[in-house]
Amino acid sequence: MFLISSGEPLESGDVRGDAGGDESSVLVAVRVRPLNSTERSQGDQGVLYCPGQGTILVNNGVQDRAFNFDAVFEAGSSQHEVFEQCGVKRLIDLAADGFSCTVFGFGQTGSGKTYTITGPHSLFSDGLRERSFYGLMQRSFAYLLDRVQAKEGDFVLSASYLEIYNEQVHDLLNPGLTDSLTIRWTKNTGFYVENLSNVEFESLDSVMALLEGGIGSRQTSSHSQNQQSSRSHSIFTVYIESEVAHPDGRGGYLARHGKLCMVDLAGSERVKETGSSGELMEEAGNINRSLLTLGNCISALVDPRKREGHIPYRDSKLTKLLADSLGGSGVTLMIACISPATMNLQETMNTLRYASRAKRIKNRPVAKRDSKERRVISLEREIKFLRMENLFLRQRLQLPVVSRKHWPENGESGSTCSSEHGGVEPAEPLKKVPPFPKHSLYDLLQEFMRENDALRQERSALLSSRESSRQTRKMLSQENGRLMRKLEDLERVISSSPLTSSTQSGHSTESMSSCSSGQCPHFSSPLHRHKQVAVYPYHPGHHCHGCASDSSLQALYPAEWYARPRPFVSVEDPAPLIPLPHDQLDPPRGGASLTDQHRQVELPPIEFFIHENKAKHPPDPQGGLQQPQPALNQQQSVDAILPRRKKSQATSGSYANRFQLMKETRTQPGNTPPQRSQDRVLPSAPPLPSPPHLETAALQPRRGRVKAEPSLPRQEELRAQVKKEHPRHMTREHERHGNAERRQPDRTKHPS
Numbered sequence: 001m002f003l004i005s006s007g008e009p010l011e012s013g014d015v016r017g018d019a020g021g022d023e024s025s026v027l028v029a030v031r032v033r034p035l036n037s038t039e040r041s042q043g044d045q046g047v048l049y050c051p052g053q054g055t056i057l058v059n060n061g062v063q064d065r066a067f068n069f070d071a072v073f074e075a076g077s078s079q080h081e082v083f084e085q086c087g088v089k090r091l092i093d094l095a096a097d098g099f100s101c102t103v104f105g106f107g108q109t110g111s112g113k114t115y116t117i118t119g120p121h122s123l124f125s126d127g128l129r130e131r132s133f134y135g136l137m138q139r140s141f142a143y144l145l146d147r148v149q150a151k152e153g154d155f156v157l158s159a160s161y162l163e164i165y166n167e168q169v170h171d172l173l174n175p176g177l178t179d180s181l182t183i184r185w186t187k188n189t190g191f192y193v194e195n196l197s198n199v200e201f202e203s204l205d206s207v208m209a210l211l212e213g214g215i216g217s218r219q220t221s222s223h224s225q226n227q228q229s230s231r232s233h234s235i236f237t238v239y240i241e242s243e244v245a246h247p248d249g250r251g252g253y254l255a256r257h258g259k260l261c262m263v264d265l266a267g268s269e270r271v272k273e274t275g276s277s278g279e280l281m282e283e284a285g286n287i288n289r290s291l292l293t294l295g296n297c298i299s300a301l302v303d304p305r306k307r308e309g310h311i312p313y314r315d316s317k318l319t320k321l322l323a324d325s326l327g328g329s330g331v332t333l334m335i336a337c338i339s340p341a342t343m344n345l346q347e348t349m350n351t352l353r354y355a356s357r358a359k360r361i362k363n364r365p366v367a368k369r370d371s372k373e374r375r376v377i378s379l380e381r382e383i384k385f386l387r388m389e390n391l392f393l394r395q396r397l398q399l400p401v402v403s404r405k406h407w408p409e410n411g412e413s414g415s416t417c418s419s420e421h422g423g424v425e426p427a428e429p430l431k432k433v434p435p436f437p438k439h440s441l442y443d444l445l446q447e448f449m450r451e452n453d454a455l456r457q458e459r460s461a462l463l464s465s466r467e468s469s470r471q472t473r474k475m476l477s478q479e480n481g482r483l484m485r486k487l488e489d490l491e492r493v494i495s496s497s498p499l500t501s502s503t504q505s506g507h508s509t510e511s512m513s514s515c516s517s518g519q520c521p522h523f524s525s526p527l528h529r530h531k532q533v534a535v536y537p538y539h540p541g542h543h544c545h546g547c548a549s550d551s552s553l554q555a556l557y558p559a560e561w562y563a564r565p566r567p568f569v570s571v572e573d574p575a576p577l578i579p580l581p582h583d584q585l586d587p588p589r590g591g592a593s594l595t596d597q598h599r600q601v602e603l604p605p606i607e608f609f610i611h612e613n614k615a616k617h618p619p620d621p622q623g624g625l626q627q628p629q630p631a632l633n634q635q636q637s638v639d640a641i642l643p644r645r646k647k648s649q650a651t652s653g654s655y656a657n658r659f660q661l662m663k664e665t666r667t668q669p670g671n672t673p674p675q676r677s678q679d680r681v682l683p684s685a686p687p688l689p690s691p692p693h694l695e696t697a698a699l700q701p702r703r704g705r706v707k708a709e710p711s712l713p714r715q716e717e718l719r720a721q722v723k724k725e726h727p728r729h730m731t732r733e734h735e736r737h738g739n740a741e742r743r744q745p746d747r748t749k750h751p752s
């Protein structure tokens with residue numbers, strides 16, 4: 001004999017009617033079915049014992065195992081007792097207020113789930129309308145209809161009924177539809193069944209007809225443990241749409257969308273024990289798989305680490321449709337149905353463990369309302385909060401408290417504040433406001449403003465300085481370009497001068513190469529290390545300043561000029577900047593730029609060099625050097641130097657003739673035209689003693705440019721002419737060299 005308590009009415013699961021948000025545990029009730037005739041005939045005494053207070057003891061033959069639930073119903077409990085005490089009435093009330101509520105029965109096959117949820121099969125198949133056998137569904141419908149009629153407002157009730165058979169969703173209210181339905185998901189609604197029939201009803205008879213019609217369409221089969229075993233999970237849903245007057249009496253309405261799901265799960269079964277095979281075995285496999293997924297979801301939901309992560313709702317259609325009921329925003333009641341028989345001890349233990357785990361699931365029930373309604377409720381809460389805050393601040397400031405009659409009737413938050421302030425006398429309470437402390441916000445503001453002004457001034461000064469620097473840089477760049485051009489002109493004049501040719505001969509290609517290759521004693525100077533050369537005198541062959549001063553340039557420029565400090569230009573920088581102090585960059589007061597001034601100071605005028613050179617080395621009408629001539633003034637030098645040069649070329653027979661011969665040679669077909677290449681340098685002609693040497697050097701190209709050499713016959717002709725004019729200077733060595741050159745097929749490849 002078992003003493004199974006009937007349990008206490010379920011009042012746990014504190015659910016707030018407004019917006020929810022408080023956690024609510026899943027309610028779990030256990031119902032034990034009586035031993036059936038087969039079990040009794042076998043002399044089974046049962047293994048369950050219930051001392052009361054929601055506790056059930058399981059005797060496994062060695063010891064008792066205790067489980068605690070919200071309610072425990074013994075085998076003799078009636079359908080009425082179960083309905084009244086399992087807590088389903090509370091769920092119906094919540095559903096009418098807009099919550100999603102779910103009642104589902106689970107347990108092994110033949111444990112009494114269908115009996116508890118819908119009543120015995122005989123209730124529908126035999127046409128027995130015995131009300132005492134009605135299950136939770138019929139009783140819930142009746143209770144809901146009574147509540148709706150008793151409540152004020154407009155209610156619209158409708159129902160859908162589906163089954164999940166072999167992982168296929170079928171509409172039990174539309175049995176003619178053979179195709180399975182699709183489960184979809186949206187952010188707002190969650191999972192739902194597409195195209196599921198939804199039938200409105202207003203009376204108990206209507207909904208009972210829907211229920212009976214659906215049950216008639218359910219898949220049932222017979223096996224060893226149940227003559228009419230449900231082979232599918234079924235979900236009967238009642239949708240409760242309501243519009244009720246706003247409780248504040250302002251004439252508005254609140255729309256709510258509640259629902260009540262009654263789920264009759266297919267029972268788990270051991271194929272070995274039920275003896276299922278073929279189609280039955282396939283059904284059992286699908287049932288067990290979906291129940292296993294349900295168990296996994298429950299396990300994940302009760303695990304604090306997994307709860308915020310992935311819950312495998314999508315692993316089965318059953319869990320998809322129960323997602324909102326499990327760990328969602330719904331209110332859930334689970335009724336675990338168990339068999340007391342000894343032969344079902346293991347399945348009973350599994351069901352109880354399952355139920356114990358489910359009991360630890362926490363939901364956050366939320367009533368579904370329209371967004372407009374949610375906004376109204378949110379504003380009302382805000383008003384309430386602001387009023388409390390206002391009251392608190394007035395008390396702190398010792399202001400008179402405004403009576404509730406001054407509050408606006410419409411309850412809008414914006415007007416609330418102004419009305420409240422308008423409802424009191426402002427002059428009196430403001431005097432009581434304590435003064436700001438010394439380092440108040442005002443002081444801070446003043447300080448920031450002062451700092452801001454100072455920063456602004458600093459910024460404008462920096463901007464003007466930047467603009468000035470930009471102008472100076474531009475000016476210097478232009479000046480630099482101009483200087484470079486002028487220096488090139490000067491160099492051109494110097495290089496074309498017979499005098500310079502003679503001095504440059506000392507700096508032949510070989511000597512310049514040695515300078516660049518580091519053999520020059522000046523190469524180790526800081527100028528070389530920094531790859532800098534003197535800006536002036538400019539030397540296209542990258543002579544270092546020391547080399548220039550040691551050789552030809554020292555002869556050209558006065559010693560005092562060399563003693564002056566000079567600006568330097570980086571070889572790598574095509575637009576060099578002269579590092580001058582900032583104050584020197586400002587334009588001088590006389591109107592001339594400092595750059596001009598600097599240039600005038602640093603650079604001797606061209607006329608100066610011409611004059612000096614002419615004074616030291618007067619041009620020889622025969623192309624050679626002459627004794628110094630009387631000094632010319634500057635203008636005369638400028639006017640005289642170039643015409644005289646042309647004149648000397650024109651009048652000097654040997655020089656002019658050679659030049660003419662050179663020009664002719666260049667224009668002869670088959671000769672290589674002059675190339676502008678910085679890398680390729682033809683070997684110069686062998687050095688000749690002066691004055692023929694000077695003439696040849698005068699014809700040499702500038703370094704870095706390729707000079708078209710006369711053809712070999714022409715060279716021979718030239719040499720013969722030179723020999724004829726200066727027989728004493730033509731030595732055997734020169735002849736040998738000339739013969740060697742003639743033997744070279746390509747002079748450009750001849751190593752210099």
Ligand SMILES: Nc1ncnc2c1ncn2[C@@H]1O[C@H](COP(=O)(O)OP(=O)(O)OP(=O)(O)O)[C@@H](O)[C@H]1O
Pocket residue numbers: 032033034036075107108109110111112113114115116120121226228229230231265266267268337
């Ligand atoms: N509380 C009860 N009182 C009397 N008889 C019951 C009770 N519970 C179940 N039964 C009987 O036990 C048998 C099996 O019940 P039921 O079909 O409801 O089991 P089930 O859990 O739905 O099984 P399945 O999962 O196979 O559908 C039925 O004949 C039913 O009348």
